[in-house]
Amino acid sequence: MLKFPIYFDNQATTPVDPRVLEAMLPYFTERFGNAASRNHRYGWEAEEAVEAARKQVADLIGANPKEIVFTSGATESDNLAIKGAVYMYREKGDHVITALTEHKAVIDTCKRLEKEGFRVTYLPVKPDGLVDLDALRDAITAKTVLITIMAANNEIGVLQPVAEIGAMAKERGVLFHTDAVQAAGKVPFDVNACNAHLASISAHKMYGPKGVGALYVRRRQPRVLLSPIIDGGGHERGMRSGTLNVPGIVGFGKAAELCRLEMAQESARIRALRDRLNAKLHAGLDELHVNGSMEHRLPGNLNISFAYVEGESLLMGINDVAVSSGSACTSASLEPSYVLKALGTGDDLAHSSIRFGLGRFNTEDEVDYVAGKVVAVVRKLREMSPLYEMAKDGVDLAKMEWREH
């Protein structure tokens, strides 16, 4: 039995795994203590639970538990990593390198730094979405303090060469932060293998609760210091003040543990589902464009442009399926996805893109239903599309003079 709407938006968020919820529940009620309370059992229990979770999270990414700083989520982690590092190391330099396809939590943080007088290089990406390592090498100067490049992209699922980037950063004595929100728990991600100094992760992308994330902060070779962005009681070794979200952190720990133990099996299963979806769509439709590298990609991500069909109308036609579109019409901004634009995808194809995000709880029956539905709706909308008709009549749409409104 299919349950509608079918959830294929696992890069936006994931449902809490029932095993995670079970681990969390006691920490709302009988074990409600403040982890910073040192004088009674309530506090000790909470602290013990937080430290156990800290180890579970650290184990997922090959870190030491002391290198994990709990935050409210990945946006805060990105802000703390980037601002905290450049403020701390301001005397060393004023230059930051990032990429055009980064998450807004990174891009907008960098934009704020520019207003404060820092210089930021936004690296272009290759048509497959990967950062050009030569361009990165050329961008590093004596004044570069930080490179921040994500491990996996949230829209197109492309995996950046973080090992090579980390090695380059190490060689040039530059800090390397990676937003590993989409990668951690889905593909092997190890802070030592990629020489990361800072890494952001989030619980709700790995079947944990919303409102809790972590920042990995390297302690050895070298010890990385951060200037805190929230002042207060000095929690998390002074780097992030604020009472710890104990039930959230417990859930995060359990979620991280499950991902670590089940990753190999789970990623193979999800990849097979994703490939099945891709194959079925290609079998049923022509003029599909997969956005981003298929080779270096999260197992659960498929981002496709359905030429001549506008994304929002496609979403409306498949309204019993929960997916995302790169079309401007779905968001407040008038511009279509900046990530797809950075790949060199034309605005027309960017408007036609859909992100399918498969996850732990999706099934083969769901894939078959979604594929069938998408094929049928795209065919119907193409019958309704003047662009499809013109293309079939041999009109070169790129050379048309359009009457914009």
Add this chain to the structure above:
Amino acid sequence: MAYSDKVVDHFNNPRNVGSLPKQDPTVGTGLVGAPECGDVMKLQVRVNPETGVIDEAKFKTFGCGSAIASSSLATEWLKGKTVDEALTIKNTDIVAELSLPPVKVHCSVLAEDAIKAAIADYQQKQQAGPSS
């Protein structure tokens, strides 16, 4: 985003999807919008030269559900109207009929533009064409 029932109805059961022969002197074609903006509308009318009444209207639209609904509604309204009456259709009428939210008002503007462009094309053909 929640769509009004009328938008959903036009989207699921679009009226008058299709094309009329572009070269026909009694047919006017309007093509407005641009793919990079996310919406393109093609709207066509066939005018009875005897009566000046639009007896057929067709559309094809690349765009969001509201753009499809706006053009579908426009074709419904055009049928049976004279050319002059057709030119009185305002985008605000479409907004009201379909209960379009402010972010979708541009869809109705595009539909009005498409009507005007189709009629202008028809009138141009009439003036240029061989007089009967």
